[in-house]
Amino acid sequence: MNTTKEKLIAEPERYEFSALAIHQFELQRRDFFKILGAGIAVFLVAKDALAAQETAPGSRSFHNEELPKEITSWLHVGEDGTVTGFTGKAEMGQNIRTSISQTLADELRVPFEDVRLVMADTSLTPFDAGTFGSRTTPTMTPQFRRVAEAARNLLIAVAAKEWGVAPEGLIAADAKVTDPGSKRSLTYAELARGKTLAQNLPAEDPITPATEWQIAGKPVPKVDGRAFVTGSHNYTSDIRLKGMLYGKVLRPPSFGATLASCDDSAARAMSGVVVVRDGDFVGVAAASAHEAQKALDAIRTQWKEVPQVSSKEIFSYLKNNAEPTSHERFRRQKGSVEEGLASAAKRLDAIYNVAYIAHAPLEPRAAVAQFAEGKLTVWTGTQRPFANRDELAGVFHMPESNVRVITPDTGAAYGGKHTSDAAIEAARLARAAGKPVKVVWTREEEFTWAYFRPAGVIEVKSGITEDGKLTAWEFHNYHSGSSGIETPYEVANQLTQYHQVPLVLRSGSYRGLAATANHFARETHMDALARLAKLDPLEFRLKNLSDARLRAVLEAVTKSFAWPRKKTQVGQGFGLACGFEKGSYVAACAEVAVDRVSGGVRVLHVVEAFECGAIVNPDGLRNQVVGAIIQGLGGALFEAMEFENGRIQNPHFATYRVPRFRDVPEIAAILLDRKDIPPAGAGETPIMAIAPAVGNALFDATGVRLNNLPLVPNGLRAA
Amino acid sequence: MANTMEIEVNGRGYAVSYPPDTPLLYVLRDELGLTGTKYGCGEGQCGACTVLLAGAPRRSCQIPVSAAARKPITTIEGLEKGGKLHPVQQAFLDAGAFQCAYCTSGMVMSIVGLLQTNPNPKQEDIVQFLQGNVCRCGTHPRIIAAVEHAAKSMQEGAR
Numbered sequence: 001m002n003t004t005k006e007k008l009i010a011e012p013e014r015y016e017f018s019a020l021a022i023h024q025f026e027l028q029r030r031d032f033f034k035i036l037g038a039g040i041a042v043f044l045v046a047k048d049a050l051a052a053q054e055t056a057p058g059s060r061s062f063h064n065e066e067l068p069k070e071i072t073s074w075l076h077v078g079e080d081g082t083v084t085g086f087t088g089k090a091e092m093g094q095n096i097r098t099s100i101s102q103t104l105a106d107e108l109r110v111p112f113e114d115v116r117l118v119m120a121d122t123s124l125t126p127f128d129a130g131t132f133g134s135r136t137t138p139t140m141t142p143q144f145r146r147v148a149e150a151a152r153n154l155l156i157a158v159a160a161k162e163w164g165v166a167p168e169g170l171i172a173a174d175a176k177v178t179d180p181g182s183k184r185s186l187t188y189a190e191l192a193r194g195k196t197l198a199q200n201l202p203a204e205d206p207i208t209p210a211t212e213w214q215i216a217g218k219p220v221p222k223v224d225g226r227a228f229v230t231g232s233h234n235y236t237s238d239i240r241l242k243g244m245l246y247g248k249v250l251r252p253p254s255f256g257a258t259l260a261s262c263d264d265s266a267a268r269a270m271s272g273v274v275v276v277r278d279g280d281f282v283g284v285a286a287a288s289a290h291e292a293q294k295a296l297d298a299i300r301t302q303w304k305e306v307p308q309v310s311s312k313e314i315f316s317y318l319k320n321n322a323e324p325t326s327h328e329r330f331r332r333q334k335g336s337v338e339e340g341l342a343s344a345a346k347r348l349d350a351i352y353n354v355a356y357i358a359h360a361p362l363e364p365r366a367a368v369a370q371f372a373e374g375k376l377t378v379w380t381g382t383q384r385p386f387a388n389r390d391e392l393a394g395v396f397h398m399p400e401s402n403v404r405v406i407t408p409d410t411g412a413a414y415g416g417k418h419t420s421d422a423a424i425e426a427a428r429l430a431r432a433a434g435k436p437v438k439v440v441w442t443r444e445e446e447f448t449w450a451y452f453r454p455a456g457v458i459e460v461k462s463g464i465t466e467d468g469k470l471t472a473w474e475f476h477n478y479h480s481g482s483s484g485i486e487t488p489y490e491v492a493n494q495l496t497q498y499h500q501v502p503l504v505l506r507s508g509s510y511r512g513l514a515a516t517a518n519h520f521a522r523e524t525h526m527d528a529l530a531r532l533a534k535l536d537p538l539e540f541r542l543k544n545l546s547d548a549r550l551r552a553v554l555e556a557v558t559k560s561f562a563w564p565r566k567k568t569q570v571g572q573g574f575g576l577a578c579g580f581e582k583g584s585y586v587a588a589c590a591e592v593a594v595d596r597v598s599g600g601v602r603v604l605h606v607v608e609a610f611e612c613g614a615i616v617n618p619d620g621l622r623n624q625v626v627g628a629i630i631q632g633l634g635g636a637l638f639e640a641m642e643f644e645n646g647r648i649q650n651p652h653f654a655t656y657r658v659p660r661f662r663d664v665p666e667i668a669a670i671l672l673d674r675k676d677i678p679p680a681g682a683g684e685t686p687i688m689a690i691a692p693a694v695g696n697a698l699f700d701a702t703g704v705r706l707n708n709l710p711l712v713p714n715g716l717r718a719a
Numbered sequence: 720m721a722n723t724m725e726i727e728v729n730g731r732g733y734a735v736s737y738p739p740d741t742p743l744l745y746v747l748r749d750e751l752g753l754t755g756t757k758y759g760c761g762e763g764q765c766g767a768c769t770v771l772l773a774g775a776p777r778r779s780c781q782i783p784v785s786a787a788a789r790k791p792i793t794t795i796e797g798l799e800k801g802g803k804l805h806p807v808q809q810a811f812l813d814a815g816a817f818q819c820a821y822c823t824s825g826m827v828m829s830i831v832g833l834l835q836t837n838p839n840p841k842q843e844d845i846v847q848f849l850q851g852n853v854c855r856c857g858t859h860p861r862i863i864a865a866v867e868h869a870a871k872s873m874q875e876g877a878r
Binding site for chain 2: 092093094095221222225226228229230231232233234235237238240246288289290360361362363364409410411412414440442443619623624626627628629630631652653654658659660661662664667
């Protein structure tokens with residue numbers, strides 16, 4: 001495992017690349033009501049799929065027992081009035097369980113407390129490619145609005161039939177349908193009683209505009225908050241099944257190492273220990289974690305290791321090992337950079353480097369696997385339960401319909417939990433043991449055998465006129481990715497290009513993907529250009545920017561920060577950065593203090609303005625924005641994987657520094673609510689401006705331009 | 720070799736049979752089913768496994784079960800009294816001081832410990848005390864607000 005020898009090319013949008021096509025859908029309508037009880041159900045069918053079905057007579061009707069394969073979401077109103085929404089998305093701390101429930105309650109006109117959400121269960125929820133790319137809010141909001149609106153209309157129709165009146169005059173509100181003329185009313189529970197009514201409908205735009213939202217748009221507290229503060233919520237790692245064993249997997253001493261010899265006789269001799277050897281996979285399971293560890297420690301192995309690239313040479317390696325030809329889709333050109341540079345009054349070229357970093361979610365990768373009656377059930381904290389299911393089905397040569405993956409609300413992911421490593425390991429051990437097995441990765445495994453945000457090298461060439469207008473912009477990203485690579489600034493002559501490089505460390509998604517790296521390079525470069533043009537960094541940006549939404553966040557943040565600020569102390573500095581990605585806009589100002597003697601750096605104050613269209617839950621959004629700023633400070637200031645010859649040198653919280661309380665500045669988040677724009681996701685973009693804002697503030701404080709992330713892993717030596 | 724030991728958790732006595740050097744964390748989670756106490760690193764670096772041992776916040780992944788025997792242990796499950804949340808738990812709810820919430824148990828237990836010895840901490844005291852607790856979601860400002868809120872409500876409750 002993890003030792004594929006073939007050359008792997010990093011995809012710029014790995015999570016989208018690996019998203020799968022829609023697969024089979026096993027649940028039948030009859031089963032659906034069996035599981036949920038009688039009531040009213042509405043299924044949302046992708047528009048194209050419904051059109052196709054219409055050409056096949058009889059296939060689209062309530063009598064058709066099998067649900068269409070392309071159903072994207074559904075809800076059920078039970079006989080007790082409970083509303084249950086179903087989504088393949090997973091909750092990992094981004095608070096979508098709450099925000100989707102708000103949307104459902106809002107459109108169905110029921111109290112928030114009446115709604116529950118079944119999430120990320122491959123046997124119960126519609127197919128979903130995964131929870132990533134800030135896609136939950138923009139896709140789930142219109143879908144659940146539409147499905148709830150249809151359910152509401154269905155309930156009105158049932159009431160109208162009951163009363164023998166026309167449905168037009170009836171009003172749905174507060175979980176009941178009322179006839180204003182006769183003042184009669186029936187609750188949704190009463191209307192659903194004894195029914196097994198189902199309706200399919202095409203996906204269309206939502207009806208209720210954000211200006212009329214009643215429950216959405218409000219700071220509703222997080223669902224299940226009490227379970228979290230009392231410790232009663234069961235994360236994957238907390239699950240305990242009857243007869244369950246604890247599994248451990250033997251890891252190679254270095255990346256790419258292969259097993260030369262293995263003596264597991266001592267482990268096999270231990271009572272109650274199951275040892276599995278399957279190719280290079282060696283794992284054990286035992287009744288307790290410490291017995292499993294003891295068994296693992298008793299296995300004697302020899303490994304064949306291969307020489308590897310180390311972190312100290314990574315940037316030159318990436319630059320020198322890029323694929324000779326860059327794919328057309330990774331290249332954008334406008335005008336002539338050559339002419340733009342030739343006509344420039346001033347030129348500035350620079351190279352930026354970005355280190356590998358780890359997600360380090362506090363709940364490590366974990367899975368519990370159980371084989372029973374020919375079926376495999378796996379509980380695992382993953383962003384892609386359906387892809388995990390398919391991988392498990394492939395690995396164990398089982399039909400997908402016999403594999404069920406359930407993702408309990410998870411102890412965070414940040415883009416780091418796309419793969420099914422722990423799920424496969426637990427299932428392999430469970431199959432051998434004939435008992436359920438739990439595998440929870442150690443922190444060291446998490447820091448070593450998970451995957452990383454890729455390192456990258458970015459080269460920028462640019463030119464400006466005498467009065468500070470951009471004339472040319474050339475931007476090359478080697479390896480880290482193409483997200484957020486295009487400049488939002490107006491420039492007639494530009495070339496942006498992403499260059500693939502074969503993987504060095506196992507790499508994948510991270511909150512914001514490469515947009516953090518590309519924003520760091522671009523916004524640092526823009527700051528340097530402003531200095532070259534002898535213009536204030538805000539003035540320089542506005543001079544080259546026409547995007548109204550980006551200008552709006554820039555103006556909001558600088559107004560709040562009182563930009564431009566006068567320095568009042570030695571070592572003080574102010575910085576600014578902005579950008580947009582995935583339909584949302586961000587701008588940040590930072591204040592830093594540098595101790596000239598010790599080189600110590602402190603970020604004192606951050607103000608960030610963020611706009612993602614209509615806000616569904618301002619409280620949850622604020623948590624995401626502030627959280628992204630703090631997480632972003634880690635990658636900005638000090639986070640970096642150190643590795644040498646296939647070994648991670650700092651696989652512990654003691655040596656891999658993450659932001660802690662002392663690193664947290666005073667933070668203000670300004671949320672711009674654009675009720676006229678459909679809501680976009682907010683999990684990623686708020687992380688993108690912090691690193692360049694801090695870097696630019698450090699330049700302001702010291703006159704030293706820092707072009708590498710992390711900026712100051714060992715503090716700043718006095719210039 | 721496994722020894723049988725008596726441990727007292729949340730006011731209840733348990734006889735457990737584990738090698739004496741087994742970290743308390745695993746006994747709590749795997750043997751007693753008290754899974755509110757979390758594994759975050761097993762190295763005493765993240766605070767997710769914090770419990771009160773004889774009233775003081777300690778990292779249960781670093782405490783051998785033998786060292787915990789015959790000392791009262793309080794876990795997150797033991798804070799709620801008669802259906803009423805501990806003021807620190809209530810303050811976390813009121814402040815929305817969690818996102819993925821995996822660090823919450825350890826944060827709450829650390830803060831309960833802090834407020835026992837320092838009922839009115841300054842912000843600097845809170846930052847210093849929680850330096851060993853990792854929140855990867857970046858909820859720190861709300862956690863600090865929750866501590867201040869809890870301190871206030873505990874002082875009012877004590878009056």
